Amino acid sequence: MARLLSVNVGLPRDIEWKGRTVHTGIWKHPVNGRCWVGRLNLEGDGQGDLAGHGGEQRAVFVYQIESYHYWQEQLKRSDFLHGQFGENFTVEGLADDTVCIGDRYRIGSALFEVTQPRVTCYRVGIRTNEPRMPALLTSSGRPGFYFRVLKEGEVGATDDIVKVGEANERMTVAEINALLYSPHHPRDRLQRALRIEALSPGWRWSFQALLQNQTAGGDGGNAGLAPTAALHPVVPGFRPLTVTAIDQESADVLSLSMHDPDAKPLAPALPGQYVVLRLRQDGGGPPILRSYSLSGLVSAERYRISVKIEPGGLAGTYLQEHVRVGDVLEVSSPRGSFILQPAERPVVLLSAGIGVTPVLAMLYALAETRSTRPVLWLHTARDRQHHPFAAEVRRLMLALAHGRSYVCYSRPGPQERVGEDFDAAGRLSQSILDGIGIPREADVYLCGPVRFMADMKEALAASGIAPERINAEIFNGSEPMTPGIVGGAARAPHLPSDDANTGPLVSFARSGIAAHWKGSAYQSILELAEACDVPVRWSCRTGVCHNCESGLISGVVAYGPQPLDKPAAGNLLICCSQPAGDVVIDL
Numbered sequence: 279m280a281r282l283l284s285v286n287v288g289l290p291r292d293i294e295w296k297g298r299t300v301h302t303g304i305w306k307h308p309v310n311g312r313c314w315v316g317r318l319n320l321e322g323d324g325q326g327d328l329a330g331h332g333g334e335q336r337a338v339f340v341y342q343i344e345s346y347h348y349w350q351e352q353l354k355r356s357d358f359l360h361g362q363f364g365e366n367f368t369v370e371g372l373a374d375d376t377v378c379i380g381d382r383y384r385i386g387s388a389l390f391e392v393t394q395p396r397v398t399c400y401r402v403g404i405r406t407n408e409p410r411m412p413a414l415l416t417s418s419g420r421p422g423f424y425f426r427v428l429k430e431g432e433v434g435a436t437d438d439i440v441k442v443g444e445a446n447e448r449m450t451v452a453e454i455n456a457l458l459y460s461p462h463h464p465r466d467r468l469q470r471a472l473r474i475e476a477l478s479p480g481w482r483w484s485f486q487a488l489l490q491n492q493t494a495g496g497d498g499g500n501a502g503l504a505p506t507a508a509l510h511p512v513v514p515g516f517r518p519l520t521v522t523a524i525d526q527e528s529a530d531v532l533s534l535s536m537h538d539p540d541a542k543p544l545a546p547a548l549p550g551q552y553v554v555l556r557l558r559q560d561g562g563g564p565p566i567l568r569s570y571s572l573s574g575l576v577s578a579e580r581y582r583i584s585v586k587i588e589p590g591g592l593a594g595t596y597l598q599e600h601v602r603v604g605d606v607l608e609v610s611s612p613r614g615s616f617i618l619q620p621a622e623r624p625v626v627l628l629s630a631g632i633g634v635t636p637v638l639a640m641l642y643a644l645a646e647t648r649s650t651r652p653v654l655w656l657h658t659a660r661d662r663q664h665h666p667f668a669a670e671v672r673r674l675m676l677a678l679a680h681g682r683s684y685v686c687y688s689r690p691g692p693q694e695r696v697g698e699d700f701d702a703a704g705r706l707s708q709s710i711l712d713g714i715g716i717p718r719e720a721d722v723y724l725c726g727p728v729r730f731m732a733d734m735k736e737a738l739a740a741s742g743i744a745p746e747r748i749n750a751e752i753f754n755g756s757e758p759m760t761p762g763i764v765g766g767a768a769r770a771p772h773l774p775s776d777d778a779n780t781g782p783l784v785s786f787a788r789s790g791i792a793a794h795w796k797g798s799a800y801q802s803i804l805e806l807a808e809a810c811d812v813p814v815r816w817s818c819r820t821g822v823c824h825n826c827e828s829g830l831i832s833g834v835v836a837y838g839p840q841p842l843d844k845p846a847a848g849n850l851l852i853c854c855s856q857p858a859g860d861v862v863i864d865l
Contacts, residue, residue, distance in 0.1 A: 318427075573635040784863065
C-alpha cells in the first residue's frame with residue numbers, strides 16, 4: 279500500500295538569483311505531527327506566484343520517493359531532502375505511470391483527487407541547484423502531480439494512502455504529461471483526455487487548442503503551449519516591394535502603398551496584422567527595423583502602412599525624407615495575433631492617435647463583408663489636423679447596418695465643430711464609455727499609447743467588460759512575463775554594456791535594439807534580450823513551456839539544449855536558442 283512519508287510546507291520568501299530577487303514558495307520543510315489540509319492549502323504553506331501555482335486545482339503537490347532515488351542515481355547526488363522538489367507530500371508509491379487523472383485517495387481524514395501533472399518552471403532548478411531540472415522532470419516522465427482537496431482534514435507522515443475511486447477514462451499522469459509536451463499529439467488521445475472530468479481547466483484548454491489547431495490544418499508547433507503572440511507564425515524573411523503611392527493623411531501621418539515589382543501575389547494578411555520594414559541607412563550601420571500595422575483593406579495586391587512622423591523619430595524621418603514613389607523597400611510577411619476574430623458578438627474598435635491603424639484594417643474588413651454585427655468606433659485625436667482617416671472612417675461606417683462612431687478631440691481648434699468634426703472635447707473616459715453604452719458581451723479591440731490603453735482597460739473593466747473580451751496591441755515590445763521576479767525598476771530597451779562590433783547581429787524589431795551576439799557571455803538569446811532590457815516572456819528557461827516562443831522575422835537559430843517540442847516554423851524559443859547568423863526577432 280502507498281504511504282505518506284513526509285508532509286512539507288513553507289511560506290514564500292525572497293531569494294537572490296542572477297542579480298535579481300525571486301519571490302518563491304518552493305522551499306518546503308517537513309512538518310512534525312499532524313497537519314490540516316484546507317481546500318486551497320496546507321496549514322503553514324503558501325505560494326509566491328499564484329498565477330502558476332496553488333489554487334483549487336493545484337492545492338497539494340505530490341512527489342514520489344522512487345523518483346528521488348532515480349534522480350540521485352542520474353545526477354550522482356546524495357543531498358536531496360524531503361520537500362526538495364517543492365512537493366507538499368513525499369510519498370512511497372503512486373508512480374506517475376500508474377496514477378491516473380481523476381483517481382481519488384483518502385489520506386488521514388482528508389479526501390483528494392488527481393487533477394494534472396506538475397508544470398515545471400525555473401524555480402525547481404534553483405531549489406535543486408540543477409538548472410536543467412525543469413526539462414529533466416518533464417522529459418523523464420517523472421513530473422509529479424497535483425491533488426485537489428475534495429474533503430478537508432488532517433494528514434501526517436506514515437498515513438496510508440487508500441484509493442477510493444477513479445475516472446471512467448483512464449490516462450496516467452505520465453501519459454497526460456507526454457501528450458502535451460512531446461512532439462506527438464494523437465487526435466484520439468487528445469479526445470480521450472478531454473473526456474476526463476477531473477482534468478484541470480488549464481490542461482483542458484491546452485488539449486482543446488491542440489485539437490482545434492489540427493482541425494484547422496495548423497502547420498506544426500505546439501498550439502497547446504504557444505502564447506497568443508506566437509499563434510500566427512509566418513515564413514521568415516524580407517521581400518522587395520515597390521512604393522506605388524505616398525499620401526499625407528494628417529499633419530503627422532504618412533501612408534505608403536506598396537506592391538510586388540513583378541506583380542506576384544503578396545503574402546495573405548489578417549485584419550489587424552503588421553509588417554516589419556528593414557531600412558538600410560546610408561553610410562552603413564545596423565538597419566532600422568520598424569513594425570507598422572497594415573491600415574487598409576486586406577489584399578493580395580497591395581499593402582498600405584501608415585506612419586506617424588515623430589520629431590527625432592529615426593524610421594519615420596527616413597521614410598519621409600528619403601523614400602519616394604518607385605523606391606523599393608524590404609518588407610516582411612504580415613504577422614501578429616491582434617486580429618479581428620470571427621463571431622456574431624458586437625465589436626468595439628477603440629483607439630487613440632496612430633493606434634488607429636490596425637483597427638482601421640478591421641473596420642475595412644467589416645465594411646467589405648457588410649457585417650451585420652453591431653460595430654462601435656471610438657477614437658481620440660488631438661484635433662482635425664491630427665485626425666487621420668476621418669473621411670475614410672465615415673465612408674466605411676455607411677456600409678454597416680449597425681455602426682456607430684464617437685470621436686473625441688483633446689484640444690479642438692476654434693473652427694472645429696461638435697457634431698460635425700468630433701463628438702466631444704477631451705479624452706475618452708469611463709464616463710463617456712458609460713454614456714455611450716458598451717455591450718458587456720462585446721469584443722473590444724484596443725490600440726494606442728501605453729497610458730491610454732491602461733486607462734481604457736481600467737474603464738472597460740469598471741463598465742463590466744470581462745478581461746478576456748479585451749484584445750490589445752502594443753506597438754513597442756510586448757507585455758513581459760517574468761514569474762516570481764520582484765523589485766527592480768522597468769528600464770527602456772538599450773544596448774548591453776559590453777556590446778562589440780563583432781559576432782552575429784541580433785535585432786529585436788519591436789524594441790528597436792540591435793546587439794551583437796557574444797557566445798562567451800550569453801547561453802541563449804533570452805539572456806541577451808535580458809541584458810538589453812527587452813521585454814520578454816519565460817518560465818522554464820529550458821525549452822519546455824513555450825512561454826518564450828516568439829516570431830523569427832529573419833535568420834536561422836540553433837538550439838542547445840534541444841526543446842522537447844519544437845516551435846512552429848517561423849517561430850523560435852528564445853530560452854534555449856542561439857543565432858546561427860544575423861537574426862531579427864519579433865520582440
